[in-house]
Amino acid sequence: MxxxxxxxxxxxxxxxMMREHMTEYYAAKNFNILYYTGSLLLLMIVLQxxxxxxxxxxxxxxxxDAFNSVQGIMYxxxxxxxxxxxxxxxxxxxxxLLYLHMGRGLLYGSYRNPRELLWIIGYVIYIMMMGEAFxxxxxxxxxxxxxxxxxxxxxxxxxxxxxxxxxxxxxGGAGVGTATLERFLALHAVLWFMIIAALxxxxxxxxxxxxxxxxxxxxxxxxxxxxxxPVDGIPFHPYYTVKDTFGVAIFLTxxxxxxxxxPTMHGVFLERTTFFRANPMVGLPDVTPPWYLAPYYAxxxxxxNKYFGIALMMLAIVLPFFLPWLDRNPVRSSRYRPxxxxxxxxxxxxxxxxxxxxxxxxxxxxxxLERMGAAVYIGFYLLLPxxxxxxxxRTPPTRVRS
Amino acid sequence: xxxIEQDKEGQTNLGRRRFLTAATSVVGxxxxxxxxxxxxxxxxxxxxxxxxxSVVVDIEPIEPGMQLTIPWQKxxxxxxxxxxxxLATLKKLESDGVLKDPLSHVPQQPPYxxxxxxxxxxxxxxxxxxxxxxxxxxxxxxxxxxxTASWLGGFHxxxxxxxxxxxxxxxxxxxxxxNMAVPEYQFSxxxxxxxxxxxxxxxxxx
Numbered sequence: 001m002x003x004x005x006x007x008x009x010x011x012x013x014x015x016x017m018m019r020e021h022m023t024e025y026y027a028a029k030n031f032n033i034l035y036y037t038g039s040l041l042l043l044m045i046v047l048q049x050x051x052x053x054x055x056x057x058x059x060x061x062x063x064x065d066a067f068n069s070v071q072g073i074m075y076x077x078x079x080x081x082x083x084x085x086x087x088x089x090x091x092x093x094x095x096x097l098l099y100l101h102m103g104r105g106l107l108y109g110s111y112r113n114p115r116e117l118l119w120i121i122g123y124v125i126y127i128m129m130m131g132e133a134f135x136x137x138x139x140x141x142x143x144x145x146x147x148x149x150x151x152x153x154x155x156x157x158x159x160x161x162x163x164x165x166x167x168x169x170x171x172g173g174a175g176v177g178t179a180t181l182e183r184f185l186a187l188h189a190v191l192w193f194m195i196i197a198a199l200x201x202x203x204x205x206x207x208x209x210x211x212x213x214x215x216x217x218x219x220x221x222x223x224x225x226x227x228x229x230p231v232d233g234i235p236f237h238p239y240y241t242v243k244d245t246f247g248v249a250i251f252l253t254x255x256x257x258x259x260x261x262x263p264t265m266h267g268v269f270l271e272r273t274t275f276f277r278a279n280p281m282v283g284l285p286d287v288t289p290p291w292y293l294a295p296y297y298a299x300x301x302x303x304x305n306k307y308f309g310i311a312l313m314m315l316a317i318v319l320p321f322f323l324p325w326l327d328r329n330p331v332r333s334s335r336y337r338p339x340x341x342x343x344x345x346x347x348x349x350x351x352x353x354x355x356x357x358x359x360x361x362x363x364x365x366x367x368x369l370e371r372m373g374a375a376v377y378i379g380f381y382l383l384l385p386x387x388x389x390x391x392x393x394r395t396p397p398t399r400v401r402s
Numbered sequence: 403x404x405x406i407e408q409d410k411e412g413q414t415n416l417g418r419r420r421f422l423t424a425a426t427s428v429v430g431x432x433x434x435x436x437x438x439x440x441x442x443x444x445x446x447x448x449x450x451x452x453x454x455x456s457v458v459v460d461i462e463p464i465e466p467g468m469q470l471t472i473p474w475q476k477x478x479x480x481x482x483x484x485x486x487x488x489l490a491t492l493k494k495l496e497s498d499g500v501l502k503d504p505l506s507h508v509p510q511q512p513p514y515x516x517x518x519x520x521x522x523x524x525x526x527x528x529x530x531x532x533x534x535x536x537x538x539x540x541x542x543x544x545x546x547x548x549x550t551a552s553w554l555g556g557f558h559x560x561x562x563x564x565x566x567x568x569x570x571x572x573x574x575x576x577x578x579x580x581n582m583a584v585p586e587y588q589f590s591x592x593x594x595x596x597x598x599x600x601x602x603x604x605x606x607x608x
Contacts, residue, residue, distance in 0.1 A: 076448035079440045
């Protein structure tokens with residue numbers, strides 16, 4: 001062991017990396033259930049990569065054969081249904097985990113100085129994930145894929161001057177067809193995935209530079225023992241690796257239960273219209289995005305003007321980037337900021353209400369809720385600098401509560 | 403938390419800790435192994451591919467002395483309707499002792515074809531037309547003296563000169579090691595068609 005280990009370590013800093021990122025990376029001892037989401041997201045990305053590899057081994061990216069090849073995966077390929085549902089349900093689980101992961105960041109002020117870059121890299125990963133999900137969504141070339149491709153690429157069309165040529169570039173032609181599938185597959189499986197993987201590495205490196213936050217939002221590095229180890233910190237390995245392994249076991253049980261018993265989650269994880277062949281002559285009863293993109297879609301629909309609707313949606317997507325500078329309060333964690341905590345709860349509930357409305361048919365009777373939701377969501381960010389300046393706070397403890 | 407405390411705690415629960423580590427590892431390995439085997443299995447040919455892999459050939463139009471070569475699983479399969487004169491050459495070559503494996507002991511054919519004719523019915527030869535030397539397609543040379551002066555009819559490989567008789571049995575002096583492979587097949591009840599199903603698993607193609 002050690003002789004081989006010495007040989008390796010002379011040539012590769014394996015032990016050093018293990019120490020730096022695992023055995024001597026100290027995290028606060030009061031992590032709660034929300035702190036499983038990071039490691040579970042990492043696991044899910046790896047699982048998506050594996051299931052994606054096996055799907056791609058059977059997939060044909062042409063407008064003639066794409067739908068058939070996916071049906072072949074479902075009905076002919078051995079275990080193909082399992083692999084496809086792993087991949088499809090994996091997307092929804094990733095977004096559930098992402099929203100919990102980001103919600104945790106909001107609740108405990110994990111985006112605050114010195115973790116601004118960590119938050120921004122993470123938010124870029126989230127936006128990249130939306131793109132990755134969209135590209136993947138088109139590939140099975142069901143009728144929903146076709147119309148989603150048409151609608152989303154026509155959003156690019158609204159960009160002044162460069163929009164129309166960009167739309168043609170994205171589609172590879174006048175409409176969504178073989179060229180679109182070929183380049184979307186290349187984007188989905190190569191470029192976008194590589195960028196996301198690289199960003200995840202950057203995200204973890206940035207995290208390990210500044211250290212993990214904790215539910216109390218206090219810096220454990222400020223109180224170190226005589227050995228230089230934070231008194232409220234425990235080494236990531238073995239403590240959190242073991243805890244995360246437990247989380248993985250529970251999570252995979254839930255994942256398997258979804259795949260086996262509710263793989264389409266009653267049309268939420270996989271919409272019914274994906275089971276019909278792409279047909280440019282037949283539109284859909286209603287074109288709604290997957291649930292994880294629906295909040296933005298609801299905001300898009302809130303304004304009955306193409307350009308302003310898109311602008312509102314873009315604003316909603318961009319605002320969280322500025323969160324580290326919008327929050328002016330010296331206290332980080334919402335545990336000690338009751339007003340901020342309720343703002344997060346209301347904003348979160350609004351976000352999921354918008355997701356629900358985004359899945360409903362686009363009728364004028366929902367305008368009020370859509371506009372209210374958009375106002376609350378955007379209002380959260382715009383009011384935060386004001387409210388956080390004078391909101392009442394309690395004094396956070398000097399040691400983490402365990 | 404100091405190092406000493408950790409050690410004390412570790413020692414008191416060492417047995418339980420080892421059990422939990424072992425149990426988690428075993429279950430983890432089983433789970434990873436099961437999903438891994440499943441994923442690799444997905445790359446196997448599908449049942450649809452397997453169904454498309456068997457071919458039904460109408461052999462009625464093939465007159466005595468004629469042959470038909472058809473593609474089967476992307477390989478050429480020759481179907482020869484051998485005349486009594488052609489069948490007689492097989493016995494002669496067998497007694498002359500010029501064949502490497504006259505009794506077809508090497509399992510290059512299903513057990514029901516382990517005979518002089520290497521077939522279910524003497525007149526019908528159904529064989530993968532691939533030289534066992536380096537995968538070339540041998541020429542069909544049924545006429546006497548068409549390859550050498552003593553040639554009685556058979557297959558001659560254009561690549562490295564391997565010679566086979568009309569049962570696809572390789573002759574001594576050829577670079578090819580084995581007789582040509584015979585796939586699994588069956589005739590229909592009326593004998594008008596033959597269905598070529600699978601490769602005989604033990605057969606060595608080239």
